[in-house]
Amino acid sequence: MEVVFLGTGASQGTPILGCDCEVCRSVNPKDKRLRSSVLIHHCGTDLLVDCGPDFRYQMIREGANNVDAILFTHGHVDHTGGLDDIRPLNYLTKKPMEIYAEQRVIDALHKQFFYIFDNSTYPGVPKVNIHTITSDAEFKIGDIAVTPIRAYHGQLPILGFRIDDFAYITDAKVVPETEMEKLKDVTTLVVNALQYDTHPMHFSLDEAVDFAKRVGAEHTYFTHIGHRISHDSALSKLPANVQLAYDGLHLNI
Ligand SMILES: [Zn+2]
Ligand SMILES: [Zn+2]
Ligand SMILES: [Zn+2]
Numbered sequence: 001m002e003v004v005f006l007g008t009g010a011s012q013g014t015p016i017l018g019c020d021c022e023v024c025r026s027v028n029p030k031d032k033r034l035r036s037s038v039l040i041h042h043c044g045t046d047l048l049v050d051c052g053p054d055f056r057y058q059m060i061r062e063g064a065n066n067v068d069a070i071l072f073t074h075g076h077v078d079h080t081g082g083l084d085d086i087r088p089l090n091y092l093t094k095k096p097m098e099i100y101a102e103q104r105v106i107d108a109l110h111k112q113f114f115y116i117f118d119n120s121t122y123p124g125v126p127k128v129n130i131h132t133i134t135s136d137a138e139f140k141i142g143d144i145a146v147t148p149i150r151a152y153h154g155q156l157p158i159l160g161f162r163i164d165d166f167a168y169i170t171d172a173k174v175v176p177e178t179e180m181e182k183l184k185d186v187t188t189l190v191v192n193a194l195q196y197d198t199h200p201m202h203f204s205l206d207e208a209v210d211f212a213k214r215v216g217a218e219h220t221y222f223t224h225i226g227h228r229i230s231h232d233s234a235l236s237k238l239p240a241n242v243q244l245a246y247d248g249l250h251l252n253i
Contacts, residue, residue: 001042001166003188003251005223006058008244009033010194010202011078013054014227023230030231030246035078036170036224038190039064042163045142047071049161049168055082061248065092069141072101073170074158075108083113086126096127100139100146102159103132135159149182151175154201162186166253167215170224173201175211188253189217190245192224205234212242221245 007013014033015024023031035052039062048055048067059065067089073079086097101109110117116126133139135150135157149160151172160169165187169175172192175183183189193208202224203211212220220242225231235244 001040001164001253003166003168003190003253004039004041004062004064005221005245005247005249005251006037006039006048006062007034007052007054008223008225008247008249009035010224010226011035011076012227014225016227019227021227023227026230028231030244032247033225034058034247035081036192037079038168038223039067040163040166043143045069045144047141047144047163049073050079050170051082051086052078053081056085058247065089067097069098069100071146071159071161072099072105072109073160074153074156075101075105075112076153076171077112079171080105080109080112083109083116083128084126086128087124090127096129098131098141099128100131100133100141102134102157104157106130106132133159147182149175149179151179156201164253166190167217171201172203172211173199173207180214183215183217186215187218188251189215189220190223191215191220193222193229193244194224195226195228205229209239209242212239217241219243221249221251 034054037050040047048070147162152174153171167186168190170192193205194202222244
């Protein structure tokens with residue numbers, strides 16, 4: 001399995017438009033973060049987890065031109081805003097994009113992208129094929145078995161995903177103890193770490209380190225990183241098996 005970090009930033013990316021903080025002014029390429037998303041190549045299938053506003057540029061940057069299915073963690077626009085840009089993939093494959101999401105996320109997509117779902121006869125709209133998933137049922141995409149993991153983004157129920165020994169959870173503040181069994185023996189974990197201070201909706205850096213210890217994966221990578229976190233200075237204080245991911249990082253698992 002290969003995991004490509006298309007983006008590792010929080011909802012506004014880093015740098016934030018108009019911000020002159022130290023990290024936003026950093027020249028370190030690892031401090032340049034587009035909105036969070038990963039592309040997973042596995043068993044001959046290409047899965048995209050979340051499709052944020054930077055999707056088009058991220059795919060072009062990586063020289064990637066295929067997505068077999070999109071899995072959505074939740075309906076916030078930093079995770080959905082690129083959906084209109086699947087059109088070139090529709091044209092290449094002559095097929096609708098397979099979309100996997102919970103009902104509340106599909107409802108959000110209907111509002112954000114009303115024209116995709118209003119039976120418009122206009123030929124230029126993105127084509128999608130919707131699959132409704134739930135937190136308690138494993139599902140298959142091609143030969144890949146996906147286990148959804150329930151997490152809470154503040155009060156909002158969201159999903160993480162486990163595929164074989166890899167798990168991806170972003171925008172979590174709480175992962176219930178009852179879900180921890182699904183993360184047993186994961187070797188590579190990706191989880192969100194927004195900032196140093198506590199936040200009502202997201203793990204802080206310390207909370208993300210605690211969660212990494214609870215899961216006990218061999219390698220943990222942080223994503224959805226806010227603009228106050230400098231890659232190099234945060235990395236130097238993390239446990240040896242915990243790292244910050246960065247845009248363009250490829251993992252072979
Ligand atoms: Zn987000
Ligand atoms: Zn800043
Ligand atoms: Zn969110």
